[in-house]
Amino acid sequence: MAVNLKKLAGQGSPLAPGHRLCSGCAAPTVAKQALLAAGKPAVVVQPTGCLEISSVVFPYSAWRTPYYHNAFENAAAVASGIEAALKARRRRGDLPADLDVAIITIGGDGGTYDIGFQALSGALERGHRILHICYDNGAYMNTGIQRSGATPFGAWTTTSHVGQALKGKPERRKDLTAIVAGHNPAYVAQASPHNFRDFMRKVKKAVDADGPSFINVIAPCWRGWRFPEEETIEVARLAVDTCYWPLLEVQDGKWTLNYVPRKKKPLADWLRKQGRFSHFFEPGNEWMLEHLQAEVDRQWEELLTRAGVER
Amino acid sequence: MPRIVGLTGDGAAAEAMRQIDPDVVAAYPITPQTEIVERFAEFVAEGLVNTEFVAVESEHSALSACCGAAAAGARAITCTSSQGLALMHEILYIAAGNRLPMVLTNVNRTLSAPLNIHCDHSDSMGSRDSGWIQLYCENVQEVYDTVIQAVRIAEHPEVNLPVMLNLDGFVISHSMQPVELMDDAAVKEFVGPFRPVVDLLDFQNPIALGALVAPEFQFEHKYAQWRAMDSARGVIGEVGREFGEGTGRHYGLLDPYRLDDAAVVVVVMGSAAGTSRAVVDELRSSGVRAGLLRVRAFRPFPADEITAALEGREAVAVLDRAGTQGGEGGPLFTEVRAALYTRGVSLPVLGYIYGLGGRDVPPASLRRVFEHVRRAAATGKVDRAVNYLDLRGWK
Amino acid sequence: MTRIAPPPRGLPAWQEIPLGGIVAGPGNSHEYLTGSWRTRRPIHDPGKCTSCMICWLFCPDSAILVEEERVVGIDTGHCKGCGICARECPIEGAMVMAEGGSY
Numbered sequence A: 001m002a003v004n005l006k007k008l009a010g011q012g013s014p015l016a017p018g019h020r021l022c023s024g025c026a027a028p029t030v031a032k033q034a035l036l037a038a039g040k041p042a043v044v045v046q047p048t049g050c051l052e053i054s055s056v057v058f059p060y061s062a063w064r065t066p067y068y069h070n071a072f073e074n075a076a077a078v079a080s081g082i083e084a085a086l087k088a089r090r091r092r093g094d095l096p097a098d099l100d101v102a103i104i105t106i107g108g109d110g111g112t113y114d115i116g117f118q119a120l121s122g123a124l125e126r127g128h129r130i131l132h133i134c135y136d137n138g139a140y141m142n143t144g145i146q147r148s149g150a151t152p153f154g155a156w157t158t159t160s161h162v163g164q165a166l167k168g169k170p171e172r173r174k175d176l177t178a179i180v181a182g183h184n185p186a187y188v189a190q191a192s193p194h195n196f197r198d199f200m201r202k203v204k205k206a207v208d209a210d211g212p213s214f215i216n217v218i219a220p221c222w223r224g225w226r227f228p229e230e231e232t233i234e235v236a237r238l239a240v241d242t243c244y245w246p247l248l249e250v251q252d253g254k255w256t257l258n259y260v261p262r263k264k265k266p267l268a269d270w271l272r273k274q275g276r277f278s279h280f281f282e283p284g285n286e287w288m289l290e291h292l293q294a295e296v297d298r299q300w301e302e303l304l305t306r307a308g309v310e311r
Numbered sequence B: 001m002p003r004i005v006g007l008t009g010d011g012a013a014a015e016a017m018r019q020i021d022p023d024v025v026a027a028y029p030i031t032p033q034t035e036i037v038e039r040f041a042e043f044v045a046e047g048l049v050n051t052e053f054v055a056v057e058s059e060h061s062a063l064s065a066c067c068g069a070a071a072a073g074a075r076a077i078t079c080t081s082s083q084g085l086a087l088m089h090e091i092l093y094i095a096a097g098n099r100l101p102m103v104l105t106n107v108n109r110t111l112s113a114p115l116n117i118h119c120d121h122s123d124s125m126g127s128r129d130s131g132w133i134q135l136y137c138e139n140v141q142e143v144y145d146t147v148i149q150a151v152r153i154a155e156h157p158e159v160n161l162p163v164m165l166n167l168d169g170f171v172i173s174h175s176m177q178p179v180e181l182m183d184d185a186a187v188k189e190f191v192g193p194f195r196p197v198v199d200l201l202d203f204q205n206p207i208a209l210g211a212l213v214a215p216e217f218q219f220e221h222k223y224a225q226w227r228a229m230d231s232a233r234g235v236i237g238e239v240g241r242e243f244g245e246g247t248g249r250h251y252g253l254l255d256p257y258r259l260d261d262a263a264v265v266v267v268v269m270g271s272a273a274g275t276s277r278a279v280v281d282e283l284r285s286s287g288v289r290a291g292l293l294r295v296r297a298f299r300p301f302p303a304d305e306i307t308a309a310l311e312g313r314e315a316v317a318v319l320d321r322a323g324t325q326g327g328e329g330g331p332l333f334t335e336v337r338a339a340l341y342t343r344g345v346s347l348p349v350l351g352y353i354y355g356l357g358g359r360d361v362p363p364a365s366l367r368r369v370f371e372h373v374r375r376a377a378a379t380g381k382v383d384r385a386v387n388y389l390d391l392r393g394w395k
Numbered sequence C: 001m002t003r004i005a006p007p008p009r010g011l012p013a014w015q016e017i018p019l020g021g022i023v024a025g026p027g028n029s030h031e032y033l034t035g036s037w038r039t040r041r042p043i044h045d046p047g048k049c050t051s052c053m054i055c056w057l058f059c060p061d062s063a064i065l066v067e068e069e070r071v072v073g074i075d076t077g078h079c080k081g082c083g084i085c086a087r088e089c090p091i092e093g094a095m096v097m098a099e100g101g102s103y
């Protein structure tokens, strides 16, 4: 899918201004790129989260598409019901038999990795034709930067402080993309908003797939990650260039790496930009950087093997 | 032509669902509701319904999927029991607050702990303020009839609220009774096509549902919802009457039995009304002016109607199949008493908590309740407001 | 289909609340202004701009004004001044940030 920005800009943004997200937030950009790429009528379902509470504040909605927020942990279940309604109503002749609708759930890592996981897993297993997009900002940002299953090792959050006894989050993050791939849905991908061509191509593929699909998108949060707000896109780019956030696709059990940097940047380049990792660079904590770098290296190597990339 | 068949309460609910042929059924099995899900899945497998059956991974997702379906313009039905209803608790409020009409058949079972699969009303009473209309059925026939009526009540333009109908676990859900079934076509005609107000699949008129609401709007939102619940009072009667015209079986908010000249009255919900009827007959034949008031609609609470039915009696006992831990007596008792007090009706009212966790309520026990009511009638006094029927060690 | 009441203005009475609190005004958040959040402001130079639309795509607040496939300025009622547009703009000087929120 070729992305013609001029043409898209002419159509206007699917997400109106006047939402109340922090300035410089990545989440609306992820949503906007996704809806621009869908290319068909879309219904958006959101679990509770930053994007949700900021975009539909009564009596206003920033969404130019039908939108439903129900609760925090159930976006995928709600979407399952919408998909079932679509099928039933088409069959009944109440809606055109060929009406093709993209049912897209857009959740943060809380609504995806953690509290929303059961509903997501159930929906994936049942095979509903829905796309779940996770805007992964690596913590519960809506409630004020608390650790989540997506928070990387060592990161400071307001429930994984840096003190004498503990140095940020002691545990590693879950590899949700791989866990979702383990459900064998129609399409799985990982993407980043800085590489919009890649992301938008993936969204199109996902909404046209004949079954459930999932895209995990890195969504830097400058408030939680502690970096200057204008660097949101730059920080996403660096996450990819350091191989912390590989751009990949999984289809029919086949893993594809969409981007292999000619020269992998050291993870420190990405970490140093973010205040949540500042203690990594304090004397005595060198092991933390080494530990996380080793983890990223191991996962990257595994991916190269999985994707059959020549080294 | 209507036909009479033997069905369990669960079987009757499933049969009504087949005839309604809803767009979406999303449900998760739990004892003693399981037979409804199994039966309905059979109808799906045999191609007897057009329904999209969503075999979800939890009750939370069952109700969530029904919300999604209803918001997308589909007629949705689910069913559950006990822990399942408790797991749905969060979403019950949302379905009602979003004003999504749908039907939930709840097979009453006690809530853990202790773990017990048998009947009491603690599950549905825990949801009594969630914004769902609540109807309680006495027998298998009423279950069948009420599932069909519930669709109409929920979707009534003045209501637009979800309906929970309750049947006593095992006592009704698993007892085989003769049921008169309507023709498939008659059910179709009675429920009519679904005309959704909320429709996420209307791309000409995109809506956003589930907005964040600030304190300056919340109260007005909730009040609008309460008013819809108030409207349901009339609609339940209207639908029950129309149903009666077609079937000869009339339904309303209340179901009085030998009440006209009754001096001593028992107020009860659910299957225990059946035994109560027998005891009333027995007492009547020995000259006692006994009567029964069965409450069918607990939400909306028919306060005026109950007061009118009880005014002028000598004494009343209200039977609750659930307690209120830390409150004074069961939920039906407290609300009946409050209704009478508010309307200036003063008469002795005894509260009884009975039948928890499936404890049987034999006629002998109900006879003792009536004896107690007669004593209160004679003295004009309530010796003890809260009583526990057949509780060992309670004196 | 029954129509749902349009979004109310001001402080509505309960009768004016649309059924279920539905917002039947897609994109009407446009009426809510966020420009006062700004402490820095982007300055667009149409002379240098190539209208590549990178800023339009990355602006979190849909605040880059486009007319006939050209960037024509900033929606000052909504731009929150994050600076992403200037940071990601590939053309030197086409979009730059200036201190202070007001134009």
Ligand code: SF4
Binding pocket: C044, C048, C049, C050, C051, C052, C053, C054, C055, C056, C071, C085, C088, C089, C090, C091, C094, C095
């Ligand atoms: S990114 Fe720069 S060059 Fe491109 S459209 Fe925006 S201002 Fe013009």
Ligand code: SF4
Binding pocket: A023, A024, C041, C042, C058, C059, C060, C061, C062, C063, C064, C074, C078, C079, C080, C081, C082, C083, C084, C085, C086
């Ligand atoms: S400063 Fe931020 S909000 Fe303002 S136009 Fe640029 S990207 Fe958009």
